[in-house]
Structures are given as structure tokens and as C-alpha cells.
Amino acid sequence: MLRRCLTWSIVCAALLSFGGSLNAADPKPLEVPLADFSFTTASPMKELLGYNADEKKIFFYVLGTAAAKVKVAAEAEYEVIIKASCDKANKEFGKFKLLVDDKLVEKEVTLKSDSAEEYTLKVKLTAGEHKLAIEDTADLYKEGEYDMNLYIHAVALKPVK
Numbered sequence: 546m547l548r549r550c551l552t553w554s555i556v557c558a559a560l561l562s563f564g565g566s567l568n569a570a571d572p573k574p575l576e577v578p579l580a581d582f583s584f585t586t587a588s589p590m591k592e593l594l595g596y597n598a599d600e601k602k603i604f605f606y607v608l609g610t611a612a613a614k615v616k617v618a619a620e621a622e623y624e625v626i627i628k629a630s631c632d633k634a635n636k637e638f639g640k641f642k643l644l645v646d647d648k649l650v651e652k653e654v655t656l657k658s659d660s661a662e663e664y665t666l667k668v669k670l671t672a673g674e675h676k677l678a679i680e681d682t683a684d685l686y687k688e689g690e691y692d693m694n695l696y697i698h699a700v701a702l703k704p705v706k
Contacts, residue, residue: 574626574701575615577677579603582611603697605639605681612678615702620671622705625650627679627697630661634693640683641695643668646676653682661698667705677702 579601584594586609593606603611617623631639638656642649643666650668677700685693 574703575617577613577615577700577702579697579700582613585610585612601698603679605684605695605697606692608681608684610644610678610680611697612676613700614674615677616674617670617702618672620669622667622669624703624705625666625668625677626699626701626703627654627664627666628661628699629654629656629664630696630698631656631659632692632694633659634685634691635687637683637685637693639681639693639695642680642682644676644678644680645670647678656695661696 579596580598582596582603584591584596586594586607588594588607588609590607594604594609594611596603605611625643625645627641627643629639629641633639638659640653640655642653644650645668651666654664654666656662656664679697679700681695683693683695685691
């Protein structure tokens, strides 16, 4: 019996970690795997935006967008929790926008420090699949002096109670 329960627990955990879907009644946040994000940038140096598997974070060394698909089981209001940090430049911190299905959620977010912190935005979602995108909106660079970069360490969705 214990073995069957452990096996079921492992199967459930695997389904959730694969992306799966989020049930509005489930209090546990759905982690969006950072490796699932795809990247777009207007910069000719596309390698300056991506996912660093060794450090387990998304990096924006140029302006661009990281997007992933998420699936929710029920219509509800959700918190999108983004753990982000930056390399500040010229006494300014990084900034980003969250878009869901190509629509801006709330407003541009300005990081409060260069350390990794959680930033929470609320969005109402219908049941089904949605495109979640994080757009880096600030990039300051002066050779030999400063270089602003944005990092995303985690993204999760959690139903609002």
C-alpha cells in the first residue's frame, strides 16, 4: 500500500513539473519551467537572450521577450509570481512587462534591488492554454562603466483565494 501511494505521489509530481495544468482549487503554485520559454529579440546578437541551464535562470543581456505556454483548468483570477534580479546600471534597476495572450498585465514592473525578489501580478484567465510573456523593457549600457541586465529565476501561477 505504501509503495502504491509513493508511486502515485511521484506520478502526480511528474505531471505537475511537466507543465500540466493548474486547477483553481489547488493552492500549490504551478511552476512554469524556465527551459520551456522561447526567446525573441530585435538584436542581431540573439545569443544575448536565453536560458542558462547551469544557473537555472533566464538572462536578458539585450532587450527582448521570453514566452511560454501555460494551461489552467478553470476560469479564475491568478497571481503570476516572477522571481527576478538585475545588474543595475547608472543607479537604475531593471524593468519588465508581463503579457498574457499579448495583452499587458497591470503595468511595467521596476525591480526594487539587484537581488532576486518575487514580484506578483494578478490576471484573470479563462480555462485553457495561454501565452505568458516577460518583456525586458530597460537596457542601459556604457562600455567600461555599466551594463544593465535582467534575470528571471522562477515563474509560477497561483489561484487567488
